[in-house]
Amino acid sequence: MFPLAGAVTILFWLAVLVLIVGLWRRARLWRKGRKARMNWLGLLAIPKRYFVDLHHVVARDPYIARTHMAVAGGAIAALGLVGINYGLLLYSPGLDWGIAIAALIMLSGSAFVWLRRRNPPARLSRGAWSRMPYSLAAFALGLVLLGVISGMSLPVSGLVAGFAALILLLLLAGTAELALGIGTGGPMKHAVAGLLHLGFHPRPERFTHPSTGLKLLDLQEGDFGVEKPADFHWNQLLSFDACVQCGKCEAACPAFAAGQPLNPKKLIQDLVVGMAGGSDAAYAGSRSPGLPIGKHFGAPNAAILPGLVAPETLWSCTTCRACVQECPMLIEHVDAIVDLRRFETLAHGDIPGKGPETLANLRETGTVGGFPHAARAHWAVDLDVRQAQPGEAIDILLVAGEGVFDMRYQRTLRALVKSLKAAKVDFALLGTLERDTGDTARRLGDEATFQTLAKANIATLDGLDFKRIVTADPHVLNSLRNEYPALGGRYAVLHHTTLLAELTRSGALTLGARDDTRPITYHDPCYLGRYNGEIDAPRALLAGMGVAVREMERSGLRGRCCGGGGGAPLTDIPGKRRIPDIRVDDARETGAAIIAVACPNCTAMLEGVVGERPEILDIAELVAASLEA
Amino acid sequence: MDSWQLRIAVLVSIGRNPVSGAARPNRNDLLALELARKAGGEVTILHAGDPNEPALADYLAYSAAPLETIPLPGGQDIVPALAARLQGFHLILTGSRTEGGEASGMLPYALAKRLGLPIVAQALDLAVAEGQAEITQFLPKGQRRRVTVGLPAIIAVHPMAPLAPRYSHLRRVSGQSVALPAPALTESASTAWRTEPARKPVVLKAGEKKSGHARMAAAITSESKGGTLVTDGTPAEKAQAILAYLRSHRLIEF
Ligand code: SF4
Ligand code: SF4
Numbered sequence: 001m002f003p004l005a006g007a008v009t010i011l012f013w014l015a016v017l018v019l020i021v022g023l024w025r026r027a028r029l030w031r032k033g034r035k036a037r038m039n040w041l042g043l044l045a046i047p048k049r050y051f052v053d054l055h056h057v058v059a060r061d062p063y064i065a066r067t068h069m070a071v072a073g074g075a076i077a078a079l080g081l082v083g084i085n086y087g088l089l090l091y092s093p094g095l096d097w098g099i100a101i102a103a104l105i106m107l108s109g110s111a112f113v114w115l116r117r118r119n120p121p122a123r124l125s126r127g128a129w130s131r132m133p134y135s136l137a138a139f140a141l142g143l144v145l146l147g148v149i150s151g152m153s154l155p156v157s158g159l160v161a162g163f164a165a166l167i168l169l170l171l172l173a174g175t176a177e178l179a180l181g182i183g184t185g186g187p188m189k190h191a192v193a194g195l196l197h198l199g200f201h202p203r204p205e206r207f208t209h210p211s212t213g214l215k216l217l218d219l220q221e222g223d224f225g226v227e228k229p230a231d232f233h234w235n236q237l238l239s240f241d242a243c244v245q246c247g248k249c250e251a252a253c254p255a256f257a258a259g260q261p262l263n264p265k266k267l268i269q270d271l272v273v274g275m276a277g278g279s280d281a282a283y284a285g286s287r288s289p290g291l292p293i294g295k296h297f298g299a300p301n302a303a304i305l306p307g308l309v310a311p312e313t314l315w316s317c318t319t320c321r322a323c324v325q326e327c328p329m330l331i332e333h334v335d336a337i338v339d340l341r342r343f344e345t346l347a348h349g350d351i352p353g354k355g356p357e358t359l360a361n362l363r364e365t366g367t368v369g370g371f372p373h374a375a376r377a378h379w380a381v382d383l384d385v386r387q388a389q390p391g392e393a394i395d396i397l398l399v400a401g402e403g404v405f406d407m408r409y410q411r412t413l414r415a416l417v418k419s420l421k422a423a424k425v426d427f428a429l430l431g432t433l434e435r436d437t438g439d440t441a442r443r444l445g446d447e448a449t450f451q452t453l454a455k456a457n458i459a460t461l462d463g464l465d466f467k468r469i470v471t472a473d474p475h476v477l478n479s480l481r482n483e484y485p486a487l488g489g490r491y492a493v494l495h496h497t498t499l500l501a502e503l504t505r506s507g508a509l510t511l512g513a514r515d516d517t518r519p520i521t522y523h524d525p526c527y528l529g530r531y532n533g534e535i536d537a538p539r540a541l542l543a544g545m546g547v548a549v550r551e552m553e554r555s556g557l558r559g560r561c562c563g564g565g566g567g568a569p570l571t572d573i574p575g576k577r578r579i580p581d582i583r584v585d586d587a588r589e590t591g592a593a594i595i596a597v598a599c600p601n602c603t604a605m606l607e608g609v610v611g612e613r614p615e616i617l618d619i620a621e622l623v624a625a626s627l628e629a
Numbered sequence: 630m631d632s633w634q635l636r637i638a639v640l641v642s643i644g645r646n647p648v649s650g651a652a653r654p655n656r657n658d659l660l661a662l663e664l665a666r667k668a669g670g671e672v673t674i675l676h677a678g679d680p681n682e683p684a685l686a687d688y689l690a691y692s693a694a695p696l697e698t699i700p701l702p703g704g705q706d707i708v709p710a711l712a713a714r715l716q717g718f719h720l721i722l723t724g725s726r727t728e729g730g731e732a733s734g735m736l737p738y739a740l741a742k743r744l745g746l747p748i749v750a751q752a753l754d755l756a757v758a759e760g761q762a763e764i765t766q767f768l769p770k771g772q773r774r775r776v777t778v779g780l781p782a783i784i785a786v787h788p789m790a791p792l793a794p795r796y797s798h799l800r801r802v803s804g805q806s807v808a809l810p811a812p813a814l815t816e817s818a819s820t821a822w823r824t825e826p827a828r829k830p831v832v833l834k835a836g837e838k839k840s841g842h843a844r845m846a847a848a849i850t851s852e853s854k855g856g857t858l859v860t861d862g863t864p865a866e867k868a869q870a871i872l873a874y875l876r877s878h879r880l881i882e883f
Pocket of ligand 1: 242243244245246247248249250264265268323326327328329330331
């Protein structure tokens with residue numbers, strides 16, 4: 001037997017052993033987490049989830065998509081062949097050539113990794129990740145040489161022996177990277193953890209249909225959210241281990257861009273540190289703005305706040321889901337953030353800024369701002385609109401949301417009513433019967449108040465006779481559509497732009513062309529776009545008015561947040577800039593003089609930008625104005 | 630090791646949300662509770678009234694202290710029952726502003742009289758050391774005064790005390806609340822009360838004609854108000870001076 005072949009066989013099985021031991025050690029960390037509903041069938045779905053769902057995200061960056069395909073595809077093919085040829089002691093020269101070809105593909109991929117890493121974008125982590133092109137290339141080169149030398153079946157000679165030594169050295173270096181990764185928490189951990197994560201994803205629904213609603217917390221069972229890493233479900237811990245530190249989330253995060261102390265990538269890495277125990281000193285990516293590195297410590301059973309994750313980090317998040325949208329490893333940052341917020345709020349009540357006051361208002365008055373319910377329909381007092389009553393059948397129930405107390409949003413609502421009347425829609429207001437949906441409370445972690453409010457609203461809605469709900473507030477839409485069903489409230493909920501688009505399609509509403517020719521851009525609300533996938537209706541309406549929308553660079557499902565979600569305006573964590581300022585800059589770049597919006601929060605945030613800026617108009621206002629034309 | 634344990638009782642009433650009228654913890658009593666929490670020691674929350682009032686449990690949400698309720702129907706004088714329970718406490722903390730119902734804001738004074746304890750009102754902050762409490766008192770126009778009082782003492786907290794009570798659902802559901810044995814009923818105290826809808830308070834203000842500049846100066850400094858500073862003489866003489874002032878400005882008519 002050729003001695004090189006024997007050595008490769010030994011190395012192969014040794015690596016397999018090391019990998020298994022490493023996986024077992026890492027799995028012990030994951031198992032510190034809480035039990036989760038397990039579906040072993042998820043493992044069968046890994047290939048589909050990998051090639052379809054994951055690749056769908058990765059493909060947005062074609063460079064790295066191709067690079068990864070070459071490296072990972074080449075490596076897997078080569079390793080498979082090595083396993084067959086050397087693991088099973090076949091030593092067939094034909095298979096050796098196969099190994100050489102696969103490894104060559106991997107080698108070329110490694111070259112592109114190296115190229116990207118020569119001048120890496122700021123979002124990429126360095127540290128251990130910087131050695132990846134070299135260890136990958138070493139491994140690939142070792143395999144190429146192995147394949148070629150063995151494939152040629154050369155007689156034993158000094159030269160061949162020298163090559164054999166070189167090959168073994170290269171393979172050893174590469175194998176160390178691949179096999180030790182999972183056990184030691186090195187970069188290659190992502191391969192194993194990432195695949196398992198696809199199998200045991202904590203939100204498996206997302207592979208069949210969009211799934212964004214927060215999970216119901218079982219308060220009666222004493223579940224108050226996450227205090228320490230071990231309070232996460234084990235498959236959430238596994239998901240954190242899948243992170244490849246690509247920083248796509250960081251680049252998308254509005255809070256990070258505004259210089260607030262939140263970097264979603266760092267947050268996920270901190271949670272990894274917490275699960276494994278230790279400090280964040282080895283982290284080599286961009287920091288959470290303003291916070292030092294190396295001063296955060298964690299352990300599986302130690303509280304995450306404030307030692308491992310700073311409270312300001314937690315409260316900077318607008319829950320915009322841009323990070324989730326961009327994450328190639330399909331990690332659910334927002335769920336983790338809300339889990340942590342829940343414990344802070346439910347156990348300690350520690351919320352910065354106006355958070356505590358707001359939650360007290362919601363508990364005592366059922367409104368965010370502490371307003372009387374009697375005033376809920378004041379905006380429509382002269383419009384001759386019906387108030388919904390039990391026993392009176394209507395087509396459409398208008399659920400307005402907290403904005404009814406805000407004069408600016410009232411203009412939007414009045415415009416909407418005008419269009420509904422023009423289209424002869426049979427509708428009534430939920431009006432004085434309405435309570436806050438609990439959206440803000442829930443996102444601030446106050447699950448108790450959310451559930452109380454939601455149950456009250458469900459009781460009210462169940463007593464009314466309507467076919468569909470329409471709202472001009474995407475946060476109301478999201479609560480009612482995605483989060484009430486878990487509490488038993490199932491309704492057909494429409495955004496006003498969807499209803500208006502439907503009415504124009506059916507001919508009930510005829511849009512006029514705008515005589516105002518100022519250029520318009522459209523800002524997608526996170527809770528309409530990313531949360532509910534609705535990006536077409538507003539654009540269809542604008543097109544119907546003869547408007548050619550000047551799209552911002554970040555738009556549609558990848559739109560940038562206005563800064564208004566998740567209670568962020570209440571907690572008001574300081575940064576270098578304000579998120580809405582950044583968003584208005586985005587709009588200015590398009591040269592637009594009007595930013596069309598579709599959410600009262602976006603309206604308020606963008607109108608709060610001081611200095612000269614484009615005018616902010618809700619689609620409902622634009623539609624109503626076009627009816628006159 | 631000091632085995633002395635500071636024992637604090639916080640007296641709480643039921644408040645009302647001014648908009649919805651929903652029963653809630655009295656905001657000012659919450660500040661008293663928070664001040665007690667900050668001072669450390671063993672805190673007991675004490676309420677006299679209906680032990681089944683749901684809003685009472687909200688007090689549990691604001692601290693880890695146990696809640697005791699002396700069951701008393703409305704219209705009863707709560708002072709004797711409270712005084713009986715308050716034996717052995719070093720500090721008795723209350724708010725100083727009522728949010729409605731039978732709460733009068735007079736309780737700390739009535740209790741002080743009954744128990745023969747010193748009372749410090751308008752407290753913003755509190756530190757306890759060596760059997761004494763040092764209190765930062767609120768004075769108008771940003772002024773503060775530090776006073777020291779021997780224990781035991783009653784302290785009424787000012788509504789503007791810079792404290793941030795924190796509501797925790799977990800504490801609310803896991804806190805402990807007990808109803809104490811009902812005391813013997815006394816003669817109803819409500820006969821002395823006349824109930825009427827709230828009116829906008831009329832500010833008693835001495836009529837004075839001053840230039841805009843003088844008024845501005847008066848608003849931003851504490852000296853330039855004019856008037857007389859009575860520092861000498863017996864309390865009776867000082868009271869006479871005040872009476873004379875009120876009469877001369879027609880603020881009282883006798
Ligand atoms: S969390 Fe996702 S997007 Fe963010 S760095 Fe990790 S893998 Fe990349
Ligand atoms: S949800 Fe938005 S604000 Fe929050 S971490 Fe993700 S990107 Fe940042």
